[in-house]
Amino acid sequence: MTPSPPRRFPHPLAPLAALAAALCLHALPAQAGATLDAIKKRGEIACGVSSGVPGFSAADDKGQWRGLDVDVCRAIAAAVLGDATKVKWVPLGSQQRFSALQAGEVDILSRNTTWTLTRDASLGISFAAVTYYDGQGFLVPKRFKVASALQLKDADICVQSGTTTEKNLADYFRAQGIRVKPVVFEKFDASLKAFFNGRCVAYTTDASSLAGIRAGEAPNPDDYAILPELISKEPLGPAVRRGDEDWLAIVKWVVFALIEAEELGVTRDNAEARLKGKDPAAGRLLGQGEDLGKALGLDAQWAYRAVRAVGNYGEIFDRNLGAGSPLKLERGANALWNKGGLMYAPPLR
């Protein structure tokens, strides 16, 4: 992961952000559909992304943005504006992301941000949906033949200090009644170097970052494995400014539509055929027969355009995080609910 895991700390500027939030709540009274109107007038969606988290949002050398969080914004642009390229990317650090959303610099914050009670209730923002279930995990060299975190008794585990990662590690093994030896490093680089030089049996940080570390930093990625256990909950998803329920609903249901599309087997390539097909559920999703878009203030083919632009949730996952990406992450908790995962869209009807 990045030197200081960004999403779990109150930043020194948090009071300022809170002030901004308070001002925002007073200055901009809730106006139904105001965000959607402003976006249509502007002709583009301002999407807050990270300044670089592999697989979620990162700009390549030519300035093209790629990642799961990026594709969520593209899907929304396609659904709302009819063009997935009409997105203004605003890369944000972890310290200014909430202020930027509150101040209206971005319409949607899609920047691997963990949904927590405090953030949802007190920052003047609303989380729309979960697009990735992350959690703290372990990376181990395959030669130790460790298959589960529970086999790590008395093992040295490399971890970065001053992070909740360190605390989660202690909490988890205390609860399991297993003793481990945390080997604490102050710097991200130092902790990684130590691990790859064989100082520890395991390295722990967020599972999605572990994949990036294995792919990018390991001398030979195939010599390392990520253990199945996740010891903390980090549900990541897009958030919007509070006070515009219509816009919240649009973001929420575009994400659900992508998940529903995967469940129904609607892909980027077959969407056109499925639109004319016999399956009533796929027809409903894609805007054939019933017009679900009307309730959202959109046209009938909003979901069709979203799927045509970026594919269904499974395709997005594969391309950015899964088998089709350098990260090679398993679906795990992010598989569909009927395949043992947690991805579940309420009915689109």
Place this chain on the structure above:
Amino acid sequence: MKRLPPPAPIGLLPWLRSRLFDGPASSLATVLILLAAAWLLPGALRWAVSGAVWSADAEACRQAAGACWGMVAEKYRPILFGRYPYEAQWRPLCATALLLAAIVFSLLAPALTRRKPGLRLWPWLGAAWVLAPAGFLLLMGGGAFGLAAVPTELWGGLPLTLLLATAGIATAFPLALLVALGRSGPLPAVRALCAVYVETVRSIPLVPALFLASFLIPLLVPPRLSADVLLRVQVAITLFAAAYLAEAIRGALASVPDGQRQAAAALGLGWWGTQRHILLPQALRAAAPSIANSFVNLFKDTSLVVVVGLYELTGSLELALSGDPQWRSYHLEGYLFIGAIYWLGCYALSRASRRLEFSPRA
């Protein structure tokens, strides 16, 4: 009879003795420094030169024991130009060259005039400083002469750093001059106003000031009155630097002996005339080191604008590396690369200020 100084010793040994081994303290220092160099240099050279990888080959970098300069070869465009559209990056390149040319010309101007006393460079300097910024803004922003418009939030890297620094210096200096004069002037209301400004601005750190400029102003001001984020941030930087500069100049003004003022009065010069012809020329030369200090600070402070989502050199390095698992382990090399750029800028500034300090008439 006129006595000449003893002839200066010539040759390597006397030179060594007089420079490096002049007494026990000097000899000890020389030996210690040599030892430290012998201890540190081989490792540093092994890392930076002999063990380093120079080509953009990720696999070679991964196996190498030393630095991976290939990262710079691979990523120099996103580092230098940030988020500027890739196909149009010749524009920030030309814009940077234009601005740099104007800066280098200005820095060399005093030396040129000294060599040829009759040379009148002022009109040329004036023209350069009208044309270079105009050309810079046109090239970067576009929207005319067939250049596609590029919004300021996509400006980044070296051109943005240079723009913030030069525009900051160019606007902060006159403002600081006025504030310093106001604060040492005869009008109580102006004095109080300047004092309040300096004390307020000096007591807040730059990061919250940038935060205010970037995120609070849009909340308080209706959207159509709100200026571009780059302009807001530039104003914050200028106001911030000017407060420090003003104090440096005020201190220098106060250090000019009172006799100068009285002599000016005796000559019949008014307040403005006294300031312009008598006090300021002396004060500014005395203040040159601390003015250069403020300029150097301002130049490096531009790296803080990354907290409000503007990706200048430091920010664009982060943007270029952190999202790319293949290259993100080489942050150190990246920081050394942009560190060298910052060093060049600061060194040029301090050389220029030294020249000003020692010039016969500033």
